[in-house]
Amino acid sequence: MHARLLRHFFFFFFLRQKFLKMSQQPLLQLLHNASLGSLELKEPLNFWCGARVQARSAGNAEPVYEPATGRVLCDLPPCGAEEVDQAVRSAHAAYLKWSRLSGMERGRVLLEAARIMRERLVDIAKVEVVNNGKTLTEAKGNIHMAVQGIEYFAGIAPTLAGQHIQMPGGCFAYTRREPLGVCVGIGAWNFPLVLAVMKSAPALACGNAMVYKPSPMAPITAVILAEIYKEAGVPDGLFNVVQGGAETGSLLCHHPMVAKVSFTGSVPTGKKVMEMAAKGVKQVTLELGGKSPLIIFKDCELENAVKGALMANFLTQGQVCCNGTRVYVQRDILPQFLEEVVKRTKAIAVGDPMLDGTRMGALISRPQLDKVLGFVKEAQKQGARVLCGGEPFVPSDPKLKGGYFMSPCVLDNCRDDMTCVKEEIFGPVMSVMPFDTEEEVLQRANNTTFGLASGVFTRDVARAHRVAENLQAGTCFINNYNTNSVVVPFGGYKMSGIGKENGQAVIEYYTQLKTVVVEMGDVQSLF
Numbered sequence: 057m058h059a060r061l062l063r064h065f066f067f068f069f070f071l072r073q074k075f076l077k078m079s080q081q082p083l084l085q086l087l088h089n090a091s092l093g094s095l096e097l098k099e100p101l102n103f104w105c106g107a108r109v110q111a112r113s114a115g116n117a118e119p120v121y122e123p124a125t126g127r128v129l130c131d132l133p134p135c136g137a138e139e140v141d142q143a144v145r146s147a148h149a150a151y152l153k154w155s156r157l158s159g160m161e162r163g164r165v166l167l168e169a170a171r172i173m174r175e176r177l178v179d180i181a182k183v184e185v186v187n188n189g190k191t192l193t194e195a196k197g198n199i200h201m202a203v204q205g206i207e208y209f210a211g212i213a214p215t216l217a218g219q220h221i222q223m224p225g226g227c228f229a230y231t232r233r234e235p236l237g238v239c240v241g242i243g244a245w246n247f248p249l250v251l252a253v254m255k256s257a258p259a260l261a262c263g264n265a266m267v268y269k270p271s272p273m274a275p276i277t278a279v280i281l282a283e284i285y286k287e288a289g290v291p292d293g294l295f296n297v298v299q300g301g302a303e304t305g306s307l308l309c310h311h312p313m314v315a316k317v318s319f320t321g322s323v324p325t326g327k328k329v330m331e332m333a334a335k336g337v338k339q340v341t342l343e344l345g346g347k348s349p350l351i352i353f354k355d356c357e358l359e360n361a362v363k364g365a366l367m368a369n370f371l372t373q374g375q376v377c378c379n380g381t382r383v384y385v386q387r388d389i390l391p392q393f394l395e396e397v398v399k400r401t402k403a404i405a406v407g408d409p410m411l412d413g414t415r416m417g418a419l420i421s422r423p424q425l426d427k428v429l430g431f432v433k434e435a436q437k438q439g440a441r442v443l444c445g446g447e448p449f450v451p452s453d454p455k456l457k458g459g460y461f462m463s464p465c466v467l468d469n470c471r472d473d474m475t476c477v478k479e480e481i482f483g484p485v486m487s488v489m490p491f492d493t494e495e496e497v498l499q500r501a502n503n504t505t506f507g508l509a510s511g512v513f514t515r516d517v518a519r520a521h522r523v524a525e526n527l528q529a530g531t532c533f534i535n536n537y538n539t540n541s542v543v544v545p546f547g548g549y550k551m552s553g554i555g556k557e558n559g560q561a562v563i564e565y566y567t568q569l570k571t572v573v574v575e576m577g578d579v580q581s582l583f
């Protein structure tokens with residue numbers, strides 16, 4: 057009897073251990089070799105206190121789609137007040153430990169996270185393709201950028217320092233660059249992992265903790281990032297992921313233990329986030345939408361300008377915030393420009409995003425596809441001419457028949473007052489307009505409430521810098537477009553946002569300066 061009980065005990069002990077191992081297995085291993093049409097997501101996508109956590113209520117779960125097939129990947133229940141509170145408290149507890157480490161120690165852990173991510177780059181990229189619909193070629197580039205981002209901020213961490221300031225009478229002051237505490241990151245769906253990294257890596261490097269809410273449309277890779285940070289050695293709770301939409305986001309913005317909100321998304325949501333943060337006098341960074349101008353002068357190197365216009369419009373199916381979607385071409389070269397741009401746009405291989413040769417995958421969702429096609433129809437009604445594309449696209453592979461594909465579109469005959477020129481389309485639609493003079497085009501380019509990015513193609517060096525100076529936008533690309541990098545600051549002017557991400561500038565947005573004033577003599581009191 058005794059021996060049998062013992063055998064049972066060992067059997068159940070063995071099963072339990074096996075189960076524990078399975079549930080601690082990184083999500084990425086379960087997703088290994090993710091491919092279209094087969095990925096099943098059973099693991100919870102929330103992460104706090106150093107572990108994945110199932111949301112309490114599955115009642116109001118929303119489906120998450122695979123854009124290239126239209127298949128449901130999983131149903132995602134949103135986190136409620138109690139769960140948000142747990143995640144924020146877990147972040148706060150970790151912050152108390154992490155903020156005491158030196159920059160060198162924090163940097164070492166982040167470097168390890170970058171190493172792990174680099175090792176799994178292709179697997180993570182495949183998951184991004186499944187969840188976002190962008191091509192594997194682009195996704196690999198995105199994950200590479202994320203790795204670089206972590207490495208860059210790992211390097212910045214040990215350099216954080218205050219200042220020594222001499223004062224009269226031998227007195228002096230010094231400043232300490234201190235973390236803010238628990239920061240919230242809220243992201244959009246177009247660059248799911250990159251956005252999570254561009255918020256969390258500088259936040260963590262500066263000694264903060266973060267609770268991150270990805271877009272409910274692309275929720276998977278943020279939790280992979282959480283597991284990588286944990287594996288690299290960050291304290292449990294330092295980086296947390298809560299899933300959900302507007303309601304979960306608003307709970308985060310209102311939480312009294314949150315010191316800062318860094319938001320990436322549309323202008324209307326950004327305004328709401330700013331309002332909510334204002335109630336708690338919390339700092340905000342807002343990375344919002346755009347309708348950026350790309351100005352092509354007749355003295356440009358035309359082939360580069362054409363390539364630049366394509367890069368400015370068609371990456372990630374045109375769903376890029378800083379895209380140069382208002383393309384102003386000097387009248388003399390308009391015919392040649394259009395001929396070349398249309399030829400190359402027609403040659404873009406649309407279809408299976410996992411294939412090496414594909415250059416355009418699927419849009420994020422059915423409503424987004426319908427919205428973009430609607431913009432093309434509206435443009436035609438208002439007098440624009442479709443030179444190519446702008447139609448739904450059905451790939452020949454039966455697996456992809458339910459995917460959200462469209463052919464990339466070039467619109468001619470556009471005017472500044474058309475909807476397609478004024479509003480952010482967020483799809484593969486380029487609007488082309490002629491101009492005559494530098495003065496005129498600058499006035500037209502700046503006549504918008506957005507101010508995220510801009511671009512200019514010219515061989516005239518003085519003109520290039522003059523135009524860059526006069527464009528009201530946070531970034532100006534000269535003789536190229538969308539050449540963003542983790543080492544240069546990025547952020548919008550006007551309604552495109554507040555604050556900067558990337559580059560050294562971001563340190564200002566994840567730290568606060570404390571001044572310490574030191575008396576070396578006696579107190580001279582007036583009383």
Ligand SMILES: NC(=O)c1ccc[n+]([C@@H]2O[C@H](COP(=O)([O-])OP(=O)(O)OC[C@H]3O[C@@H](n4cnc5c(N)ncnc54)[C@H](O)[C@@H]3O)[C@@H](O)[C@H]2O)c1
Pocket residue numbers: 242243244245246247269270271272300301302303304305306309320321322323325326328329342343344345346376377378480482508548552553
């Ligand atoms: N400037 C940048 O760096 C940048 C980068 C990527 C995308 N974008 C912009 O993002 C937009 C597309 O993304 P989207 O459709 O996900 O934007 P969105 O504004 O609809 O949503 C962004 C995020 O905010 C959350 N959210 C929605 N309502 C909220 C609320 N009331 N309170 C708190 N959070 C809330 C969403 O769940 C999502 O996580 C475009 O306008 C694009 O230009 C900007």
